[in-house]
Amino acid sequence: MTLALRMIAGAIAPMALAAPAAAEHLEPRNACSAMAGADEFRMTLVTAVANRDAEMLQTVVDPDILLDFGGGSGWREMRARLDAADYRLWDELDTVIRLGCDRAYQDSLVMPYYWGQDFGDMDAYGTYIVLGADVPMFATAKGESRIARLRWEAVEAVGFFDMVEGNREAPLWEVQTRNGKRGFVDHTLLRALVDYRLIAEQRDGGWKITTFVAGD
Structure with a gap:
């Protein structure tokens, strides 16, 4: 090649x-x-x-x-x-x-x-891999009210382009799972696809x- x-x-x-x-x-x-x-x-x-x-x-x-x-x-x-x-x-x-x-x-x-x-129709730029078998997803950006636990799966960043512009340093990023659940995850446990x-x-x-x- x-x-x-x-x-x-x-x-x-x-x-x-x-x-x-x-x-x-x-x-x-x-x-x-x-x-x-x-x-x-x-x-x-x-x-x-x-x-x-x-x-x-x-x-x-x-x-x-x-x-x-x-x-x-x-x-x-x-x-x-x-x-x-x-x-x-x-x-x-x-x-x-x-x-x-x-x-x-x-x-x-x-x-x-x-x-x-x-990864089907997931946007390559906005897709992240959850790095762990027991990663908590929270209801708020302050880490309140755990709503799910994620396991080595692909998620999409919500408002990806806004995040790129200025919010990448936030401790928790808002993501959406493939089944549509939204919540906030520790960004250090996410790896860009x-x-x-x-x-x-x-x-x-x-x-x-x-x-x-x-x-x-």
Whole structure:
């Protein structure tokens, strides 16, 4: 796949990358083991990231890796961003690995796990993943009157564009579940659907990370 095609593939909404299963409970899991060589790839990646070993990491990175939609690409640029304060890609890789692995379009391997799921008509920009199995939802922005408990699921931010303009620092964000329930959730337990994701593809008989981007 050319760099231009990878940019298109990375930019399209998650539902276009989806496996048939609908996105319901999105607990991190490894659904990649059935793919030949995937476990070995993941072990190398996990070891490299845990030890902050750039040389080992390079062995599973495509030389032309896509890093953003503004022209950032290639191993040299990725190496510079691993520790850079503006990117901290070591930390981002660590987070993505912990969120599981799934099989997606054209037999690609994707992390986090939920990037292989179907989010239907949910707005990619305003969708967040609840990070936890017992996350309380409150009736008010002050955290009063718990009305539900959420479990590793996708929710949509209410008034998303207003939130972007000035309310992102509020402790609790108003969200709506897929069944229409509205309430307020601790924003530190929400991860944007379009936050960092990793795509790996078969290259020369082994898996290589061809995309590691955030945004859409």
